[in-house]
Amino acid sequence: SQKIEQNSEALNIQEGKTATLTCNYTNYSPAYLQWYRQDPGRGPVFLLLIRENEKEKRKERLKVTFDTTLKQSLFHITASQPADSATYLCALYNTGGFKTIFGAGTRLFVKA
Amino acid sequence: NAGVTQTPKFRVLKTGQSMTLLCAQDMNHEYMYWYRQDPGMGLRLIHYSVGEGTTAKGEVPDGYNVSRLKKQNFLLGLESAAPSQTSVYFCASSYWRGRGSNTGELFFGEGSRLTVL
Numbered sequence: 001s002q003k004i005e006q007n008s009e010a011l012n013i014q015e016g017k018t019a020t021l022t023c024n025y026t027n028y029s030p031a032y033l034q035w036y037r038q039d040p041g042r043g044p045v046f047l048l049l050i051r052e053n054e055k056e057k058r059k060e061r062l063k064v065t066f067d068t069t070l071k072q073s074l075f076h077i078t079a080s081q082p083a084d085s086a087t088y089l090c091a092l093y094n095t096g097g098f099k100t101i102f103g104a105g106t107r108l109f110v111k112a
Numbered sequence: 113n114a115g116v117t118q119t120p121k122f123r124v125l126k127t128g129q130s131m132t133l134l135c136a137q138d139m140n141h142e143y144m145y146w147y148r149q150d151p152g153m154g155l156r157l158i159h160y161s162v163g164e165g166t167t168a169k170g171e172v173p174d175g176y177n178v179s180r181l182k183k184q185n186f187l188l189g190l191e192s193a194a195p196s197q198t199s200v201y202f203c204a205s206s207y208w209r210g211r212g213s214n215t216g217e218l219f220f221g222e223g224s225r226l227t228v229l
Contacts, residue, residue, distance in 0.1 A: 044155070098162055
């Protein structure tokens with residue numbers, strides 16, 4: 001069955017450092033890989049996506065890489081700030097299926 | 113422009129009771145979805161709709177029914193609530209970019225927290 005794995009342990013980093021979150025998947029060939037941010041008690045908010053034929057995508061302090069051979073994406077937040085503390089969800093979408101499937105998310109804490 | 117609005121935000125039910133969660137979107141999106149989120153399990157798709165008058169089963173549809181009578185509304189019903197349906201429910205929508213061009217980007221509501229005793 002399709003499976004998305006994200007590190008279930010929380011990631012604690014110091015302000016100003018780069019946070020790196022990992023997303024691995026199996027039994028799936030996504031056309032797009034997406035990252036969302038979710039704050040406690042709120043709905044997920046879309047951050048950015050990367051296509052299957054792209055290796056890297058950047059948006060302000062965010063960078064995403066996508067390796068379809070390893071079936072892995074890395075999500076980086078550079079110059080992290082306490083306001084970046086949240087849960088980050090990885091999601092996959094295949095244009096033929098209409099459905100977006102999600103990982104369980106990784107909680108990030110950025111200490112001042 | 114409110115985006116995706118869910119009502120109610122909180123509800124407590126007794127086992128066997130029924131209820132309906134309402135989702136409304138004002139972005140003219142074609143696709144709408146209902147997910148449930150449980151600790152450690154991520155978001156799981158219950159049902160979805162690719163247009164007015166259409167519905168389809170997702171990953172965990174048992175115990176739920178849905179209707180999409182109007183394009184902007186997607187209703188999730190629980191006919192006989194069970195404690196296993198205690199969860200946070202999220203509605204989401206996405207727009208049609210064109211055949212082969214959809215990216216699956218979702219716009220979420222703020223969630224409805226349901227407790228079944």
